[in-house]
Amino acid sequence: MRAAVLYGAGDVRVENVPDARLIEPTDALVAVSRACICGSDLWPYKLMQPGEPPRRMGHEAIGVVEAVGSGVRTLKVGDVVVMPFAYSDGTCAFCHEGLHTSCVHGGFFGTVELPGAQAEALRIPLADGTLFALPVGADDALMASLLTLSDVMGTGHHAARAAKVGRGRTAAVIGDGAVGLCAVIAARRLGAERIIMMGHHPDRIALAKEFGATDVVKERGEEAVARVRALAGGLGVQSVLECVGTEEAMRTAIGIARAGGAIGRVGVPHYEAIPGSEPAFYNNLTIAGGPAPVRAYIQELLPDVLEGKIEPGRVFDRVIGLDDVPDGYRAMNEREAIKVMVKP
Numbered sequence: 001m002r003a004a005v006l007y008g009a010g011d012v013r014v015e016n017v018p019d020a021r022l023i024e025p026t027d028a029l030v031a032v033s034r035a036c037i038c039g040s041d042l043w044p045y046k047l048m049q050p051g052e053p054p055r056r057m058g059h060e061a062i063g064v065v066e067a068v069g070s071g072v073r074t075l076k077v078g079d080v081v082v083m084p085f086a087y088s089d090g091t092c093a094f095c096h097e098g099l100h101t102s103c104v105h106g107g108f109f110g111t112v113e114l115p116g117a118q119a120e121a122l123r124i125p126l127a128d129g130t131l132f133a134l135p136v137g138a139d140d141a142l143m144a145s146l147l148t149l150s151d152v153m154g155t156g157h158h159a160a161r162a163a164k165v166g167r168g169r170t171a172a173v174i175g176d177g178a179v180g181l182c183a184v185i186a187a188r189r190l191g192a193e194r195i196i197m198m199g200h201h202p203d204r205i206a207l208a209k210e211f212g213a214t215d216v217v218k219e220r221g222e223e224a225v226a227r228v229r230a231l232a233g234g235l236g237v238q239s240v241l242e243c244v245g246t247e248e249a250m251r252t253a254i255g256i257a258r259a260g261g262a263i264g265r266v267g268v269p270h271y272e273a274i275p276g277s278e279p280a281f282y283n284n285l286t287i288a289g290g291p292a293p294v295r296a297y298i299q300e301l302l303p304d305v306l307e308g309k310i311e312p313g314r315v316f317d318r319v320i321g322l323d324d325v326p327d328g329y330r331a332m333n334e335r336e337a338i339k340v341m342v343k344p
């Protein structure tokens with residue numbers, strides 16, 4: 001079968017690899033109907049060091065179950081399933097608490113340990129706990145939005161929850177990538193009265209406004225902080241959704257947060273220590289967030305997707321075949337595309 005393999009910075013190739021197959025009795029084999037390229041895939045794409053082992057990429061997919069192991073109880077061949085970016089048993093203490101990304105038997109797709117979803121098929125460990133069977137056919141018109149439940153929509157929702165977004169509150173979203181745009185959807189869905197999008201790409205800003213952003217701040221750094229604070233009556237915003245993962249983004253988040261406010265961070269951090277310890281302390285800020293337990297959120301978000309109340313699939317602005325995955329990485333890295341969908 002064909003799959004995308006990352007060999008080094010800027011070097012992703014589509015190759016013939018051994019067919020995915022069942023290994024454990026609790027595995028399922030899924031034929032990928034739709035996958036995508038994630039903003040977080042761009043970190044290794046940019047920064048992979050010589051000597052690091054090759055990596056089969058991709059952690060977001062919708063597919064059709066092709067085979068199940070003898071220990072799989074809830075899934076059957078032919079089921080259309082969404083695959084969260086992390087696998088989980090669904091039974092441990094953390095899974096019961098809705099924190100599937102901390103599952104004691106879990107892990108992540110698209111790593112050196114477990115091949116990813118930018119492929120024709122993949123093996124799903126702990127299939128009963130991991131996969132979510134969808135009440136749709138494999139070619140449903142809502143497929144793009146359903147695909148976002150494997151990561152970006154759930155991640156945006158997690159940012160909003162961690163930032164304590166609620167009815168009547170002010171929110172700011174840092175980052176105009178697919179997660180930031182989904183964070184706008186999530187903030188609106190949870191009742192934020194004012195949603196300030198911080199970004200500067202015209203196409204992304206336009207989409208953010210359609211998703212519910214009430215204000216846009218294009219400045220960066222100190223200027224951006226001043227502008228957001230001014231928009232929020234001089235006191236700052238109650239909820240900050242940090243969807244980038246850089247030190248500068250966290251510094252901005254702490255700078256724009258209102259005293260007593262909360263920051264929900266979902267951008268994979270690429271810095272050692274959280275900056276702004278002093279202002280965060282004196283302003284009584286809550287800093288929360290991490291990898292989103294998207295498996296736990298599918299149940300909550302799915303009805304809104306099926307009813308068309310939210311349309312997170314609009315973040316996909318390019319659809320490619322598997323052989324074009326290298327160009328898909330390039331396009332996202334150069335910010336030519338917001339998010340690329342892959343149809344193997």
Ligand SMILES: [Zn+2]
Pocket residue numbers: 088089090091092093094095096100102103104105106
């Ligand atoms: Zn678990």
